Amino acid sequence: MKGDARLIIAKLRDKTPLSADELRWFATGLANGDVSDAQAGAFAMAALLNGLTDPERVALTLAMRDSGDVLNWDLPGPAIDKHSTGGIGDAVSLLLAPALAAVGAYVPMVSGRGLGHTGGTLDKLESIPGLDTEVSEDRFRQIVEHVGCAIVSATGAIAPADKRLYAIRDVSGTVESIDLITASILSKKLAAGLDALVLDVKCGSGAFMKTAQDARALADSLVSTANGAGCRTAALITDMNQPCCPSLGNVLEVMEVMEALTEGDASGALCDLAADLGGALLVLSGQADDTGLAAGTIREAIRDGSAAERFGRMVAELGGPADFVERWEDRLPAAPVVIDVMPLRPGVVSSMDGTAMGNVVVHMGGGRMTSGDEINPAVGLSNVAALGDDVGPDQPLARVHAASLADAEMAQQALQAAMSVSDGPTEIPPLIHDRIFP
Incomplete structure (x- = not known):
């Protein structure tokens, strides 16, 4: 169809329903330049202020997906994936993907880099020397x-309409639109040709969605839209009032994953979350009937070493050391300055500002202040005290790994301000707040 960006924007402004053809034309225009930056910004603002209907959101998602390459798979098992909305100490993908592969699933995970205060799965994986996540489609397959x-x-050929609209949203004050967040996340994920998807929607001080209400609204939008687009999808709303694991920073989070994989210890929040998300995926994809039993198979793959074996093979195929699983402690870079951060007073950890803690790592060089910044993979925080833990003269808040003493001292002061200590007992929030299945 021959479209008219001005007419489409006016209809969205006036809350007149848009057809799938109109949204398809607009997405194509975003990708090929027929839609100007001004028009893209006006569209984004109208979507933020007026919202999209359920059919419009599905149509926009599919149109943005189809603006570039869409993969198709011919595999002896389902192609499935997991996506997190972002948090701190969240290395679940590195644990879950090989565990799923070990139980017969196929995981074509197209992931992202760090955004704001949150870490990125690709940055964590690329802290392994020699590993490169930028591969051709043929090599990916x-x-x-x-x-x-x-x-x-x-690749640049995946959902180019989203890449353009994402940049426009960033500079036009429209990042918060749940409809556009939904279309952005799902257009890229569905371009991977998935049979099933599980979404980890984070909620709390270290997440983009701070409140349970906002997290639920996003989770509902994602689940209804993905299923409307033909992909079996569920979501877990999970807690991000403290890190998923007691480390923040690329190498340090990889070390947490490797300890779980090589020691066969499937306990702790990181493994708990991987098991629950994996169990949901196995049920969604028809490989299991019961989420609890399916979660148990994920834990067993971690315990028996089969997930570690798959992780090692993936690392080698992406250019990393062939003996990484056997010698990971020798292969990862270390920061030259390591100090313990003591609390300003003894007591119990009662709350954390997760965003501030994530920014501590960013400011030490573990994340990007601007898109072109180079990351120092070795810096970060380890041994982070959990909510409810006693801290005091002999029990630190965390351990800082820094490139310089000045950075370490900066991190120490920021961390002492970000982690609150009180006298009384602390209520520990549940790891999983809610489960949303189709």
Whole structure:
């Protein structure tokens, strides 16, 4: 169809329903330049202020997906994936993808880099020396087929309409639109040709969605839209009032994953979350009937070493050391300055400002202040005290890994301000707040 950006924007402004053809034309225009920056910004603002209907949101998602390459798979098992809305100490993908592969699923995970105060799965994986997540589509297919999982970066041919609209939203004050967040996340994920998807929607001080109400609204939008677009999808709303694991920073989070994989210890929040998300995926994809039993198979893959074996094969296929699983402690870079951060007073950890804690790592060089910044993979925080833990003269808040003493002292002061200590007992929030299935 021949479209008219001005007419489409006016209809959205006036709350007149848009057709799938109109949204398809607009997405194509975003990708090929027929839609100007001004028109894209006006569209985004109208969507933020007026919202999209359920059919419009599905149509926009599919149109943005179809603006570029869409993968198709011919595999002996389902192609499934997980997506997190972002948090701190969240290395679940590195644990879950090989565990799913070990139980017969295929995980073509197109992932992202750090955004704001949150860490990025690709940055964590690329802290392994020699590993490169930027591979061709053919190579991506080979790794998924041979190993069962591959975690890679998106090519420029994946959802180019979203790449354009994402940049416009960033500079036009429209990032908060749940409809556009939904279309952005799902257009990229569905371009991977998935049979099933589970979404980890974070909620709390370290998440983008701070309140339970906002997290629920996003989770509902994602689940209804993805299922409307033909992909079996569920969501878990999970807690981000403290880190998923007691480390923040690329190498330090990889170390947490490797300890779980190589020691066969499937306990702790990181493994609990991986098991619950994996169990949901196995049920969604028809590989299991009961989420609890399916979660148990994920834990067993971690315990028996089969997930570690898959992780090692993936690392080698992406250019990392072939003996990484056996010698990971020798292969990862270390920061030159390590100090313990003591609390300003003894007591119990009662709350954390997760965003501030994530920014501590960013300001030490563990994340990007601007898109072109180079990351120092070794810096970050380890041994982070959990909510309810006693801290005091012999029990630190955390351990700082820094490139310089000045950075370490800066991190110490910021961390002491970000972690509150009180006298009384602390209420510990549940790891999983809600489960949303189709």
